[in-house]
Amino acid sequence: MAWYQQYGGAYRQDVLVISDPKALQYIFHTSGYRYPKSPEEDRFTGIMLGPGVGTVAGEIHQRQRKILGPAFSTSQLRQFLVVFQSAASKLVEKMKDSTQTGKVLDIYEWTTKTSLDIIGKTSFRYEFNAMDAMDEQQTELESALHNMLLILFSLLVLLAQVMVAFRGESQMWPSSAELLYLSLWRLLPDWSLSLLQRVSTRGTQRLVRFRATAGKTAQEIFQKQVSILANGDHPSEKNIIDVLGVLRRSTLYIIAHAILVAFEALSHLTEDPKRKMTEEEIYAQFATFIMAGHDTTALTAAWVLYELARNPIDQAKIREEILQIKANNDRTLSSNDYDSMPTLNAAIKETLRLHPLNHVLHRIAAKDDIIPLGEPIATTDGTIAYEVSVSKGQIITASVYTYNRLPSVWSDDAEQWNPQRFLRPREREQVSLGVFSNLMSFSELVSLPYFGCSDADPSIKVEESILASDGDLREYPVFIYFRSQYWCPLSSIMEIQALITELLGTFDFALPEEDFVMLQSPGQRAVFPLVQGRIHEGVQIPLRVTYPPAFK
Numbered sequence: 001m002a003w004y005q006q007y008g009g010a011y012r013q014d015v016l017v018i019s020d021p022k023a024l025q026y027i028f029h030t031s032g033y034r035y036p037k038s039p040e041e042d043r044f045t046g047i048m049l050g051p052g053v054g055t056v057a058g059e060i061h062q063r064q065r066k067i068l069g070p071a072f073s074t075s076q077l078r079q080f081l082v083v084f085q086s087a088a089s090k091l092v093e094k095m096k097d098s099t100q101t102g103k104v105l106d107i108y109e110w111t112t113k114t115s116l117d118i119i120g121k122t123s124f125r126y127e128f129n130a131m132d133a134m135d136e137q138q139t140e141l142e143s144a145l146h147n148m149l150l151i152l153f154s155l156l157v158l159l160a161q162v163m164v165a166f167r168g169e170s171q172m173w174p175s176s177a178e179l180l181y182l183s184l185w186r187l188l189p190d191w192s193l194s195l196l197q198r199v200s201t202r203g204t205q206r207l208v209r210f211r212a213t214a215g216k217t218a219q220e221i222f223q224k225q226v227s228i229l230a231n232g233d234h235p236s237e238k239n240i241i242d243v244l245g246v247l248r249r250s251t252l253y254i255i256a257h258a259i260l261v262a263f264e265a266l267s268h269l270t271e272d273p274k275r276k277m278t279e280e281e282i283y284a285q286f287a288t289f290i291m292a293g294h295d296t297t298a299l300t301a302a303w304v305l306y307e308l309a310r311n312p313i314d315q316a317k318i319r320e321e322i323l324q325i326k327a328n329n330d331r332t333l334s335s336n337d338y339d340s341m342p343t344l345n346a347a348i349k350e351t352l353r354l355h356p357l358n359h360v361l362h363r364i365a366a367k368d369d370i371i372p373l374g375e376p377i378a379t380t381d382g383t384i385a386y387e388v389s390v391s392k393g394q395i396i397t398a399s400v401y402t403y404n405r406l407p408s409v410w411s412d413d414a415e416q417w418n419p420q421r422f423l424r425p426r427e428r429e430q431v432s433l434g435v436f437s438n439l440m441s442f443s444e445l446v447s448l449p450y451f452g453c454s455d456a457d458p459s460i461k462v463e464e465s466i467l468a469s470d471g472d473l474r475e476y477p478v479f480i481y482f483r484s485q486y487w488c489p490l491s492s493i494m495e496i497q498a499l500i501t502e503l504l505g506t507f508d509f510a511l512p513e514e515d516f517v518m519l520q521s522p523g524q525r526a527v528f529p530l531v532q533g534r535i536h537e538g539v540q541i542p543l544r545v546t547y548p549p550a551f552k
Contacts (some may be wrong), residue, residue: 002056010089014394014395015396015397016388016390016394016395016396017396017399018371018395018396018397018398018399019398019399019402019403019406019470020373020374020375021371021374021403021406021408021409021430021431021433022372022373022374022375022431023371023372023373023388023397024403024431024433024440025431025432026371026372027362027363027371027396027398029432029433031369033366034365034366034367034369035363035364035365035396036363036366037362037363037364038362038363038364038395050421062507079327080121080122080491081334081335081494081498082332083118083121083122084495084498084499085332085333085498085502087114087117087118087121087498088114088132088149088498088499088501089282089498089502090114090117090131090501091110091111091114091131091499091502091503092502092503092507094110094131095110095503095506095507095545096506102544102545102546103545104512104542104543104544104546105542105543105545105546106540106541106542107302107305107306107509107541107542107545108298108299108302108539108540108541109531109540110131110357111297111298111299111301111302111499112130112298112299112302113130113131113133114130114131114298115297115298115301115495116128116130117129117130117131117527118495136323149391150427170317175358183227192318195552210543211433217327230331278444292413293457296357297491297492297495297496299355299357299528299529300348300351300352300357300492300496301495301496301500302529302541303351303354303355303494303529303541304347304348304351304496304500305500305503305509305541305543306507306518306529306541306543307347307350307354307355307417308347308504309349309509309511309544310417310508311417312346313509314343314419315504315508315509317343317509318341318343318344318347318500318504319504319505319548321341321342321343321344322344322501322504322505323505325337325340325341326505333501335494338494338497338498338501341501342423343419343423344424344497344500344501345422345497346419346420346421346422347419347500348493348496348497348500349419349422349436349437349439350417350419350421350422351441352436352437352441353404353405353410353439353441354404354405354417355441355520355527356400356401356404356440356441357441357527358400358441358527359399359400359520359527360397360398360399360401361397361398361440362395362396362397362398363395363396363397363398364393364394364395364396365390365391365392365393365396366392367392368389368390368391368392369389369390370387370388370389370390371387371388371389371390372386373386373387373388374385374431375408397442400440400441401527402431403440404439404440404441407457409430409438422437436493506547507545507546507547507548508545508546508547508548509543509544509545510543510544510546511544512542512543512544512545516531517531517532517533518530518531518532518541519531519532519535521539529541
């Protein structure tokens with residue numbers, strides 16, 4: 001009411017939008033924890049995911065991170081390349097069964113189901129069998145996952161534009177009451193949020209539904225694995241070690257640790273609180289990694305195919321690379337084989353540049369500070385400023401979308417698709433910012449200790465050479481730790497490489513019709529694909545799938 005009395009019936013919040021590379025480097029690297037995420041983001045993700053490593057903070061976050069840390073090593077990720085390849089081969093066979101000459105398929109639907117099957121196998125040794133149900137009714141978990149990222153990010157930005165066109169949903173637009181409700185989340189103190197959560201809206205109902213479904217599935221997996229350990233009157237230590245040894249090869253190591261920790265905690269075999277997780281925390285890890293590892297890679301892979309459909313010359317170059325490397329190999333392709341295809345990897349990087357999953361990142365200044373600028377700006381009074389002063393509590397929006405299109409960083413054709421930019425020497429010196437080819441598409445990094453180093457000090461910073469790397473992340477012992485996003489560059493890139501290689505080695509992709517236009521859903525934190533003139537149909541990337549001439 002004080003704001004109403006001071007400003008009247010309409011007022012705005014002070015938000016600083018930044019895309020300057022030097023300023024972004026300062027906020028996300030140099031300053032570390034001085035620019036934490038805005039609290040409302042953790043509040044919303046907490047509703048959906050529960051108290052997992054992506055939503056908790058402080059000592060609880062550190063404890064969970066240390067328990068999960070040993071899972072994230074490149075050697076463990078490499079072991080699952082065969083899983084990526086197997087899933088990609090299965091995807092090809094399923095598409096062959098569904099593909100008639102020139103048939104239009106929703107590629108995003110296919111990559112989404114494939115990615116869900118992959119994360120089930122690599123992370124939890126669990127068969128979701130999503131690809132086996134392409135023409136059948138969705139499973140309960142699939143239904144809950146459907147467009148969940150779009151729901152979450154739409155809630156976060158609080159915009160009354162086209163927030164989402166949900167398949168099967170008749171109401172697309174948020175009501176005035178819902179917008180007021182969402183705005184209250186940003187303004188109210190933490191102690192009052194438990195009461196506000198009881199006020200149900202369409203969006204929060206979906207978030208709660210996903211958390212409940214994910215928890216139910218996680219409990220099913222957890223109890224199944226615990227029953228393996230408990231099989232027999234008194235399982236020998238060797239049997240327990242054998243089971244854990246198999247599970248330990250899971251990429252994320254979650255279930256192995258969950259079983260071990262829960263087995264100890266529930267049986268009171270240890271009093272060390274640093275090695276315990278509650279069942280609620282265990283189930284929250286499941287929801288966290290399903291959410292982070294499922295839709296992200298699937299969406300990027302689908303965007304790659306869309307861009308290659310728009311650019312058939314690049315598609316043909318990549319297909320030639322694939323055929324050549326397969327002709328020179330009588331074995332399964334290795335990670336080095338994938339890395340040796342320059343046009344393929346350049347296309348993946350260019351897709352990540354033009355279609356970042358998160359096009360904005362929200363931060364808040366923890367104290368008064370001065371942010372340096374790489375390029376001066378003119379203030380409203382005409383003064384030229386080389387830095388920006390911010391006060392404690394200042395809301396900051398980092399525009400990844402704008403940074404990834406800056407001509408000063410990516411050349412004058414930054415708005416255009418051009419994978420060749422990653423195959424030629426840089427025309428301009430760049431500020432070290434992104435961990436993968438200087439893109440911010442894998443950002444959300446805070447202070448950046450290695451995830452796998454359980455005793456890493458928060459003050460440890462990633463070396464500049466890593467941040468500026470144009471090449472292979474596989475040379476580093478563990479992947480870079482990302483606060484809340486948990487989207488491992490190495491794992492994601494390997495999965496995308498395997499999917500694109502199998503698909504382009506078999507199919508040709510083209511746009512459905514000449515006047516076909518994809519939209520990157522405007523005004524939302526996440527960049528999701530909608531078809532112009534068909535927004536009501538929801539998130540999709542329809543492409544015409546045929547066999548290349550050599551395969552006909």
